[in-house]
Amino acid sequence: MHEYSVVQALLKQIEDVAKENDASKVTKIVVKIGVMSGVEAHLLEIAFNTFKEKTICDGAEFVMNIQPLTIECQECKSVSKLEKIHYCCQKCESINVRVVDGEDMFLMSLEME
Ligand SMILES: [Zn+2]
Numbered sequence: 001m002h003e004y005s006v007v008q009a010l011l012k013q014i015e016d017v018a019k020e021n022d023a024s025k026v027t028k029i030v031v032k033i034g035v036m037s038g039v040e041a042h043l044l045e046i047a048f049n050t051f052k053e054k055t056i057c058d059g060a061e062f063v064m065n066i067q068p069l070t071i072e073c074q075e076c077k078s079v080s081k082l083e084k085i086h087y088c089c090q091k092c093e094s095i096n097v098r099v100v101d102g103e104d105m106f107l108m109s110l111e112m113e
Contacts (some may be wrong), residue, residue, distance in 0.1 A: 006039055006105065007047040013107060018056050023112030026060045030109045032090055034067045034102040036085065041063060069102035 010031070018026055019091040033039050039062050052058050073089035074097060080090040082102075088095050 003043040003047040005031045006044065007051050010048075010107060011051055011057060013055055015047070016047060017107075018112055020105060021112055023056070026110060026113040027113055028061045028063065028109075028111035029107070030063045030065065031058065031105060032065045032067050032095075033105045035069050036103045037050055037105040039105045044062050065108065067102050070100050071097040072100050073097050 014026060018024075019075065025045075033044065044064065045062060048062050050109065052060065052062075055098060056113075069085060070079060071082060071087060071089070072079050073094050075094040076092045078089060078091040079100065082090075087097055087099075089097055105106055
């Protein structure tokens with residue numbers, strides 16, 4: 001499962017941040033998951049709960065924010081959040097658009113003790 005390697009990388013990243021801050025425990029983790037990142041939120045949660053044991057994240061609250069696909073139109077400059085995966089400006093219907101958000105997954109914030 002793809003999410004397993006995503007979580008292992010995430011836990012490694014969190015451990016590094018915790019070490020830098022001399023934290024002994026992580027209490028809350030907030031991640032952002034783009035709808036087009038290829039990461040399934042419920043699978044990510046399962047993977048997190050599987051791997052967090054015996055790590056600094058054991059017992060941490062895991063919050064996932066789903067980021068819709070966001071595009072910027074190159075014609076009229078309007079920014080649209082897409083309900084459906086349809087790369088087209090919602091104002092002028094141009095397909096000359098640039099993706100500005102929703103294609104990645106990353107760590108947004110950490111609370112540590
Ligand atoms: Zn437009």
